[in-house]
Amino acid sequence: MPIDITFADPRNYELAKNGLLVLRPVLDNLGYEWYLGHGTLLGAVREHDLIFHDNDIDCPINENADLQKVADALTAADFYILKLEYFGISAVVPGAKKSKEDPWDLHVDIWKQYRYPNNQVFEVYEKGPWVDTSDGGHPMYNKFIIPAPTKIIRTTFLGEEFPIPENYDDILTVEYGDWHKVVKDYKTTDSTNFGLW
Numbered sequence: 001m002p003i004d005i006t007f008a009d010p011r012n013y014e015l016a017k018n019g020l021l022v023l024r025p026v027l028d029n030l031g032y033e034w035y036l037g038h039g040t041l042l043g044a045v046r047e048h049d050l051i052f053h054d055n056d057i058d059c060p061i062n063e064n065a066d067l068q069k070v071a072d073a074l075t076a077a078d079f080y081i082l083k084l085e086y087f088g089i090s091a092v093v094p095g096a097k098k099s100k101e102d103p104w105d106l107h108v109d110i111w112k113q114y115r116y117p118n119n120q121v122f123e124v125y126e127k128g129p130w131v132d133t134s135d136g137g138h139p140m141y142n143k144f145i146i147p148a149p150t151k152i153i154r155t156t157f158l159g160e161e162f163p164i165p166e167n168y169d170d171i172l173t174v175e176y177g178d179w180h181k182v183v184k185d186y187k188t189t190d191s192t193n194f195g196l197w
Contacts, residue, residue: 005106008052015106016050017158019079019093020057023108024162026077032065034110035152035163042179044157045168057093057108060123065112079108087112087124113148121148146171 007013020040027034036044038058043051061070071084071091078094088111096106113121122143149165156162165171172179 005055006053007050007055012055012106013050013052015093015096016057018095019106019108020158020162021160022077022094023057023059023074023079024160026073027059027061027070027110030065030070030073032062032070033152033163034059034061034065035149035165036157038175041164041168042172042176044155044162044164045172046180048157050158056106059108059110060113060121061110063112063114067110067112070110082107085124115148116145119148120145122146146174 005012007016035041036058037060039051039054039056040058043049043054067084067086067089071081071089074089074091075081080092080097082090082092082105088109090107090109092105092107111123113123116122122145124143147167147170149167149171151166152163153166154161155164176183
């Protein structure tokens with residue numbers, strides 16, 4: 001039975017917050033450019049906190065990042081690797097998953113951003129949940145196009161300094177429209193810049 005995970009649950013909030021506080025130095029120490037993205041970025045700049053109806057942590061990383069090296073560093077920091085692909089990693093935050101059988105999977109998604117024409121970047125997006133497709137299923141891949149970060153700056157979030165794109169307003173406007181308005185049932189595929197890969 002799936003668990004309805006959101007940050008409105010105090011346990012989930014603490015796990016996500018602690019996960020981000022562990023994640024920041026891990027990614028900073030690897031030396032790749034990265035920043036808070038999607039709902040995590042929205043929470044950092046609009047709420048100055050995690051968004052209570054959100055359910056994961058999003059962090060884009062430079063396309064030149066060695067994701068095996070990132071996964072190894074995450075494992076050393078007690079993250080549980082759910083999936084490692086050529087374009088990204090999905091990892092459960094420390095303390096949220098005790099074993100392979102444990103369904104608790106509050107996670108962080110770290111994905112590569114690839115350069116695209118006209119000062120844009122795109123992210124590979126896999127439809128549906130992170131699932132094992134060894135039964136012959138074939139996941140669909142799409143791309144999600146947003147403005148490229150003009151510069152990475154730091155902002156105070158959860159009591160620490162986190163990287164965000166200086167042009168976050170442009171990025172969030174392309175992604176969410178009027179991002180100042182709270183939309184609790186937003187889906188990535190709702191965006192007009194979501195297209196076939």
